[in-house]
Amino acid sequence: MEYLKRLKSFGGKTLSLVIAPTLACNFACPYCYEANLPLSLMDEKVENGIIDFINSFSSRCDSLEICWEGGEPLLGIDKIKSLLERIETKSSLPLTYHSIITNGYLLSEEMLNYFKTKNLNFVQITIDGKEATHNKSRILKNGGNSYERIINNIDMVTRVMPDCLVVVRTNVHEGNKDEFGSIYKDFCMRWEGKKVRLFPAFVMPNSNCKVSCCTPQDKTDFFLNLKRKEDIQSINFIPRHNVGSCSATSENSYVIAPDGYLYKCWNDIGIKDRSVGNVFDGVTNNTLIAKYMVGSDKYSDTQCISCSLFPICDGGCNRHRLDNEGQDVKYPLCPFTEEGVADYLYEHYKSCVNK
Template sequence: MKLSQYNYVREQKDGVLLFNTNNKGLLRLDSEFAAKYRELETGRIDSLDDFTGALFANGFIVDDDIDEFEALLVKNLCLRYNESRAQVTIAPTTGCNFACPYCYEAGLAALTMSGERAAAAARFVSEEFGKAKVLMVNWYGGEPLLCLDRIAQLTELIRGALPPECKYEASIVTNGYHLTERAVKVLCDCGVREAQVTIDGAERPHDLRRIPSNGEPTYERILHNIKSAVDDIGITIRVNVDADNSADLDGLLIDIDRMALAGKVGIYLAMVDDALGDDGHSSTRYLDAKAFSTVESLFYRSAIELGFDVGLFRGSEPGICSAIALGSAVIDPEGSLCKCWDEMGCSDKSYGTVDAPRFSSLNSSRWLRYVPGQEGKCHHCVYFPLCWGGCPREALEGRKDMCGPIKYNLDDKIDLLALQSARSRETSAGGCP
């Protein structure tokens, strides 16, 4: 037996926090047990006592014949090629009521899916993915709520064409401006259970960035809509972060807490980057991974202390990127198919249409044959189960520096995980969080 290559030791004054990046297990070891653990780092483990048995049971010790990196790749492949679950992203429109300065879709024509294209899209989805046990449809845009009636029509068509043994689920990515009571009712009728809403920090930076065509502020309206919707639809708030708003994020947490939403919504930060690699947004000041990691750590500490639901290791599940999964597709308003959200509207990235898909096209197959972590340094990297070698699209396009923020703030996140666990125990025991 041997120690897992994915064990990570976070030093503490009175011992260590032992974290496994593969299974996200966390153990607090006092000074005595920390010393015993250090002894294990020097050689093989021939037998198990109470201490090593506990480590083995929790994945911190593994059998000698296990190659953990290869095991992760196998798990990744199994999930990606598992045809029992399919995920389809549909953009009923590329039009949007906002003009965000960093939007990678800014150059796309504002197209809306016709009734004819909707019927063709529904046929494609049912024929190609109807054999799955679960079909997840994600409504995307543009701003999908500009086409609420088309969402309702597509939902009816897709549901009607699916066999009864295929479970239908749905989610939506929206700017939240049109997430009205009527919209929520329609979405619930359409099986939408989760919504991701973007808010760019506190009120002032948000209103300077998330700009509607009429130029009016949007922050308060979006927060009000979230408060009205949260009992019917699960809400996760995404905060896009760059150098222009990174210093003014806690105000958002304070406002959400003021509205008694802290324990009701999820929240996470996303690093604004040049999605298509063309530096098309010269006014946007990007943060590098190291700078973003500092912002992320400080923000999540504030969020946890206020009682927010924070996924510290969001996106680390094997096969989390739907673009590299067999049972996935992105459909734009004209019925064009691609694998990655960021490539929607790029004709040179399409693998056909809903009427004539070309699954053998390089624009599809290159995603399906992608293997994460093929840079040699990933094979023995303790961070690999948390980042999976970075974004598949960036890797396929030849980017070399793929290391993300987790490389720089894992110590902080382990501390925050321990804090989160302690607060959860206090709450469960009836104490004050």
């Protein structure tokens, strides 16, 4: 299984880039890990550098994937358009998958019609609970509410780009975890028959976080509640062996900041100590890349190796291990409790028997 994981990490023929045209944002979310970063916009020199960086992979890759991120990437829509035009005319790799992570507030029909011509495959937008809860969490910098406009914009995406997958994410924390079941059912009814998927994602602690993050027990109880009380069977956390990888553990995957610096993890963007190079000089920090790809996963962790769920569990976040490297205090790596997994498997067994 370790061999298959390494093969997946090092054997790809696709260059995957997460590009942030700006780190500026129109929201002031209380859990944002990008607070206090420079708000500059990507310049033409970096755009040209990105094309050169892409073309440097022409001998070992045969396709290109791009995901726009921020900040709020739509604040840099002109840069997105400029880069897409350059990629179409100057890139040696064909763009085969195209996605964007946006808060959804700035979406317009004009933008969607443009993205439709560029074969946008995937849009991720966040809804953090019911309207009142969401408006306390996904806050505009001017203090305004965002819920109603985002919901209407998701409706617009399904109408203008019906073939584009819309993923609605809920950032789960102590303040909104009890609302997910309700909004999940409401949204499934609202977008029934549409290409929309909904999923929860737990807020990770960071130095800027102002919400109470869920403990492993909280996370376990969250999924048990979805199954026992809400009778939601389509979302689960049954352990499955996964040989896939994130950008941090894939050889040909990079995050590009507006200033052209390269990172392996989305959460590292703007932290120069975590940079692995830049689009002008290429990759220069192979030591950090090695730590991410082979030195910080479950196969190098004695705590994981001795666990009863090894190797089915994915082992948690590699970046989380790096953040806690060398600390004397035992850090909470596991997303769930072993006892909770056993309870959940029993609930799953009962639902299968009932079927």
